[in-house]
Amino acid sequence: MTFFEEQLKQGIFQISYCEKCNKKIWPPNEICHTCFSQSKWQKSKNIGKVIEFSKKDSTYFGLVEIDHGIRIMGEILSSSTPKIGQIVKMQTSFNLKPHYSFIVENN
Amino acid sequence: MNSVAIVGTGQTKFSKDDDDVEKLLFESTRNCIQSIENCEPKDIEGVLVSTNNNSKYLGAILSETLGLQPKISHSIEHLCSSGTNALISGYAYISSGLADLVLVSGAESATNPGQILEWDKSRGSFEHPIYWASMLTKSHKTKFQTTEEELAIVSAKNHKQAMDNPLAYSNQPRTISEVMNSKQITDDLRILDCSRSCSGSASILLASEEKAKKISDQPIWIKGIGQKTTSASFTKNNLEEIESTRIASKIAYEMAKISPNDVDVAEVHDAFSVCELMAIAELGITDNHQSGKFVRNLFNTEDRMINPRGGLIGAGHPLGATGISQTIEITNQLQGKSEKRQISNLKTGLVHNMSAAGTSSSVLVLEN
Numbered sequence: 001m002t003f004f005e006e007q008l009k010q011g012i013f014q015i016s017y018c019e020k021c022n023k024k025i026w027p028p029n030e031i032c033h034t035c036f037s038q039s040k041w042q043k044s045k046n047i048g049k050v051i052e053f054s055k056k057d058s059t060y061f062g063l064v065e066i067d068h069g070i071r072i073m074g075e076i077l078s079s080s081t082p083k084i085g086q087i088v089k090m091q092t093s094f095n096l097k098p099h100y101s102f103i104v105e106n107n
Numbered sequence: 108m109n110s111v112a113i114v115g116t117g118q119t120k121f122s123k124d125d126d127d128v129e130k131l132l133f134e135s136t137r138n139c140i141q142s143i144e145n146c147e148p149k150d151i152e153g154v155l156v157s158t159n160n161n162s163k164y165l166g167a168i169l170s171e172t173l174g175l176q177p178k179i180s181h182s183i184e185h186l187c188s189s190g191t192n193a194l195i196s197g198y199a200y201i202s203s204g205l206a207d208l209v210l211v212s213g214a215e216s217a218t219n220p221g222q223i224l225e226w227d228k229s230r231g232s233f234e235h236p237i238y239w240a241s242m243l244t245k246s247h248k249t250k251f252q253t254t255e256e257e258l259a260i261v262s263a264k265n266h267k268q269a270m271d272n273p274l275a276y277s278n279q280p281r282t283i284s285e286v287m288n289s290k291q292i293t294d295d296l297r298i299l300d301c302s303r304s305c306s307g308s309a310s311i312l313l314a315s316e317e318k319a320k321k322i323s324d325q326p327i328w329i330k331g332i333g334q335k336t337t338s339a340s341f342t343k344n345n346l347e348e349i350e351s352t353r354i355a356s357k358i359a360y361e362m363a364k365i366s367p368n369d370v371d372v373a374e375v376h377d378a379f380s381v382c383e384l385m386a387i388a389e390l391g392i393t394d395n396h397q398s399g400k401f402v403r404n405l406f407n408t409e410d411r412m413i414n415p416r417g418g419l420i421g422a423g424h425p426l427g428a429t430g431i432s433q434t435i436e437i438t439n440q441l442q443g444k445s446e447k448r449q450i451s452n453l454k455t456g457l458v459h460n461m462s463a464a465g466t467s468s469s470v471l472v473l474e475n
Contacts, residue, residue: 004228026229026340026342027226027227027228027229027340028228051346052242052245052246052346053245054238054241054242054244054245054293054294054295054296055293055294056237056238056241056292056293056294061233061238061241062242063242063342063346070229071229071342071343072229072231072342073229073230073231073233073238073239073242073341073342074231074232074233075232075233097225097231097232097234098228098231098232099231099232100231100232
């Protein structure tokens with residue numbers, strides 16, 4: 001299990017970034033795409049906005065952007081139809097694969 | 108750089124049933140070799156196998172099965188565009204002078220691991236292609252005012268065209284209404300908007316110019332190649348575009364010294380209905396705002412210009428074989444051998460094959 005996965009399992013979303021290039025690396029990687037130096041980790045603020053969404057059965061899912069540029073597919077927890085641009089709070093877990101949930105604020 | 112031609116082709120029927128990859132490879136290869144009268148199998152210098160199957164060492168296994176000891180033999184995996192990438196590798200071996208005759212054979216079993224990219228942590232638990240396809244479809248409807256009917260026409264058209272393809276996994280016609288009322292997979296995707304993972308195999312024999320002129324009286328020339336990979340992870344994509352296709356086609360057009368207007372027939376990667384609309388726009392055949400109308404017009408006038416064999420939706424999608432099967436269709440069309448599917452007066456054809464939500468695309472330009 002990678003550091004990213006271990007942290008997800010504890011509900012912590014860690015973002016890999018390069019200190020030298022001042023760039024986030026997503027999907028997570030221990031090596032910077034640009035300078036190949038060892039990346040660092042910082043915790044996400046766990047706040048995002050809905051970019052696009054759809055629904056399967058009774059579950060909304062969609063593409064959400066967190067921390068200015070990191071886009072993730074996940075479940076959107078909302079009692080009404082989500083809106084593009086809507087602010088969401090992220091919760092994470094890991095059980096063989098990552099699962100990201102986005103809770104619509106003021107739901 | 109030496110010219111490279113397609114001199115032989117062979118396929119199996121596509122099927123929803125699981126089948127043995129080694130057996131499928133042999134069947135399409137045998138059909139390919141038997142399609143050329145003057146081919147001595149011992150002259151084959153390269154054997155490339157395209158698949159997502161977990162079986163090992165298939166290049167060597169196929170070579171031994173055919174009684175060959177080639178100079179070059181290995182497998183190629185690049186998810187759904189493995190097939191065209193194997194052809195591009197075969198092209199490179201011949202154009203560089205490393206080989207004169209290269210067999211490129213792709214195969215897949217229906218239950219293959221190629222639909223899921225475990226590495227892509229950005230997809231979370233929504234890793235199946237239906238989820239990114241739903242995002243692209245929803246975005247296309249919003250951004251370009253594409254209607255559900257226009258999306259359904261892609262599938263109805265391709266199913267109709269597949270009726271004349273005896274190797275398609277199904278020859279069942281589907282009306283626009285049937286597509287629009289088929290099982291809802293997500294709010295933005297119906298089951299008949301989706302291509303189906305299949306078993307099947309397709310093989311092509313590539314030859315240098317000198318060899319092609321000796322063993323074929325109808326060689327089809329690969330005049331342009333473009334391949335572009337923009338990322339591996341889906342979430343780096345802009346939802347309203349397939350950048351890799353746009354760049355790959357530009358490279359292929361430049362190499363072939365043609366423009367999109369010169370394309371007479373094309374096989375495009377309709378993994379889902381929306382992909383055909385996006386592909387024909389990125390290839391420059393139409394634009395995003397007109398793509399729905401363009402496909403409606405093809406359907407209404409029974410013009411088979413796009414996906415004459417039925418595309419992935421109509422014919423089925425055996426991942427590692429798909430790009431090779433698409434190329435065989437364009438080859439047969441340019442040779443005038445497509446029987447009921449034949450389009451008249453063709454000079455230039457195009458193949459568009461892509462992987463993982465369009466993060467990588469290959470484009471081939473073929474001429475007779």
